[in-house]
Amino acid sequence: xxxxxxxxxxxxxxxxxxxxxxxxxxxxxxxxxxxxxxxxxxxxxxxxxxxxxxxxxxxxxxxxxxxxxxxxxxxxxxxxxxxxxxxxxxxxxxxxxxxxxxxxxxxxxxxxxxxxxxxxxxxxxxxxxxxxxxxxxxxxxxxxxxxxxxxxxxxxxxxxxxxxxxxxxxxxxxxxxxxxxxxxxxxxxxxxxxxxxxxxxxxxxxxxxxxxxxxxxxxxxxxxxxxxxxxxxxxxxxxxxxxxxxxxxxxxxxxxxxxxxxxxxxxxxxxxxxxxxxxxxxxxxxxxxxxxxxxxxxxxxxxx
Numbered sequence: 001x002x003x004x005x006x007x008x009x010x011x012x013x014x015x016x017x018x019x020x021x022x023x024x025x026x027x028x029x030x031x032x033x034x035x036x037x038x039x040x041x042x043x044x045x046x047x048x049x050x051x052x053x054x055x056x057x058x059x060x061x062x063x064x065x066x067x068x069x070x071x072x073x074x075x076x077x078x079x080x081x082x083x084x085x086x087x088x089x090x091x092x093x094x095x096x097x098x099x100x101x102x103x104x105x106x107x108x109x110x111x112x113x114x115x116x117x118x119x120x121x122x123x124x125x126x127x128x129x130x131x132x133x134x135x136x137x138x139x140x141x142x143x144x145x146x147x148x149x150x151x152x153x154x155x156x157x158x159x160x161x162x163x164x165x166x167x168x169x170x171x172x173x174x175x176x177x178x179x180x181x182x183x184x185x186x187x188x189x190x191x192x193x194x195x196x197x198x199x200x201x202x203x204x205x206x207x208x209x210x211x212x213x214x215x216x217x218x219x220x221x222x223x224x225x226x227x228x229x230x231x232x233x234x235x236x237x238x239x240x241x242x243x244x245x246x247x248x249x250x251x252x253x254x255x256x257x258x259x260x261x262x263x264x265x266x267x268x269x270x271x272x273x274x275x276x277x278x279x280x281x282x283x284x285x286x287x288x289x290x291x292x293x294x295x296x297x298x299x300x301x302x303x304x
Contacts, residue, residue: 001029001065003029003030003031003065004030004031004251005027005030005031005032005066005096005097005247005250005251006030006031006032007031008027008031008032008033008096008097008250009032009033009035009088009092009094009095009096009097010024010027010032010033010034010035010095010096010097010098010099010250011034011035011037011084011088011095011097011098011099011137011141012024012027012034012035012036012037012099012101013037013038013073013075013098013099013100013101013102013133013134013137013141014037014038014075014099014100014101014102014103014104014133014156015034015036015037015038015054015057015099015101016036016038016039016040016046016050016052016053016054016057017040017050017052017057017209017210017211018207018209018210018211018239019101019156019204019207019209019239019242019243020036020038020057020099020101020102020156021036021052021056021057021060021239022238022239022240022242022243023099023101023154023156023239023242023243023246023247024036024057024058024060024061024068024099024243025057025060025061025064025240025243026064026240026243026244026246026247027061027066027097027099027243027246027247027250028060028061028062028064028065028066028067028068029064029065029066029247030065030066030247030250030251031065031066032066032067032096032097032250033066033067033069033092034058034061034066034067034068034069035069035071035084035088036054036057036058036061036068036069036070036071037054037070037071037072037073037075037084038054038057038072038073038102039072039073039074039104040052040053040054041053041054041055041070041072042055043072046104047104047107048104048106048107049107050210050211052210053070054070054071054072055070057070058070071084071087075102075133075134075136075137076128076129076132076133076136078136078139078140081136081137081139081140081141082140084140084141085140085141085143085144088141088144089144094144094147094148095141095144095145095147095151096145096148096150096151096152096250097151097152097153097154097246097250098137098138098141098142098145098151098152098153098154099153099154099156099246100133100134100137100138100153100154100155100156100181100184101156102129102130102133102134102137103129103130104129105125105126105129105130105174105177106211108122108123108125108126108129109122109126109171109173109174110122110123110171110173111170111171111174112170112171113171114172115172118171118172118173123171123172123173124173126173126174126177127173127176127177127180130177130178130180130181131176131177131180131181131184134155134181134184135184138153138184138188142188142191142192142197145197146192146195146196146197148196149195149196149197150196150197150198150255151192151195151196151197151198152197152198152199152200152249152250152255153185153188153192153197153198153199153200154185154199154200154201154202154246154249155181155182155184155185155188155199155200155201155202156181156202156203156204156242157178157181157182157201157202157203158178158181158203159178159182159203159285160182160201160203160262160263160264160285161182161186161201161262162262163285163288163289164178164179164182165179167293181201182201182262184201185199185200185201185260185261185262186199186201186260186262189259189260190260192259193259196256198255198256198258198259199259199260200249200255200258200259200260200261200262200263201261201262201263202242202245202246202249202262202263202264202265202268203242203262203263203264203265203285204237204239204241204242204264204265204284205235205236205237205241205264205265205266205282205283205284205285205287205288206232206233206235206236206237206284206288207236207237207238207239207241207242208220208223208236208237208238208239209239212236216229216230216233217229220238223236227298230298231298232287232291232292232298234298234300234304235282235284235287235288235300235303235304236282236284237265237266237276237282237284238276238277238278240276240277241265241269241274241275241276241277241282242265244265244269244274244275244276245265245268245269245272245274247274248268248271248272248274249268252272264283264284264285264286265284266281266282266283266284266285266286267283267286269281269283270283280304281304282300282303282304283303283304284303286303287300287303291303
C-alpha cells in the first residue's frame, strides 16, 4: 500500500471520537505521524462524558500504518496549546497538516428554542468550545506550519458555506458556531497564502459517529436498521469518509486550488476518487438540500 503522507506531521485537534478520530486514522493510513489531542483520556473524561479516549485514537493511527501520538490538551487553555506546539517543534521540527475539529458542545446545545429562551452561560460556552478553541490552536500551531510552503489547515464544521448561509441551524449558538468555522477557513486562507499554505473548510455529510449510532440504537454493522426511525438515515456515512477526504487533500500537490473554499466530503470523493468503507460515495449535503429540505420522499438513489 502506498503511503503518500509518509514523513508528514499532522495535528488533529479534537481527535477523541467521531470525525476527528477517523481523520487521524486515515492520515495515519496514508503514512503520517499524527498528534491526536483532546480532553478525554484514560486519565479522565471531558464534560462530554463518553468512553472514547485519545489514547485509543493514537493506537488506531499506529495500527493503520502511521505513528499515533496522544496528547491530552484542553484547547481552551492557551498555555496547554502553546506547550503542545512546543512539543511538536521539539520532536518533529515541522507541522504539515493542522485539522481543527474541536467541538464538544453537544451536552450544552438547546435545540429549537429562540434566543430569548436559550440559557446564556451554556450558549456562550458552546461558542467558546467551537470557535475560540480553533483560534487558539491556529495561533500557536500556524507559526510551525508556515515554516515550509505547502502546509494545510482543515477546519471541520457542519455544513458548507452555501448551506449554512441559507439554512437556520436550529439554535442561535449552534448556527453561529458552524458559520464561524467556515469563516475561519476563509480568513486563514488569506493569511496563509503568502506563505504557500492552504486553508479549507470541510464538512462530512450525515456522519455515523459513535453517538449517532447510539442515538439510533444501531451498530455500524446494523446501521441500515436506523432507516426504520428516519428513512433519510440511509444517506449517512462513516467517519472514515471525511477522514479520507482530509487525507486526499493533504496528499494533493495542487491543494492550493481549494484555498478558502468550503466543501463537503461527498464532493471531494468525486474529485479524488476515494470511497466510504462500503465502497459508496454518499453525497450527503446534496441529498439534504435536494431531498430533505425540498420536502421530497426519502430516496437515496443517485446520491451514494
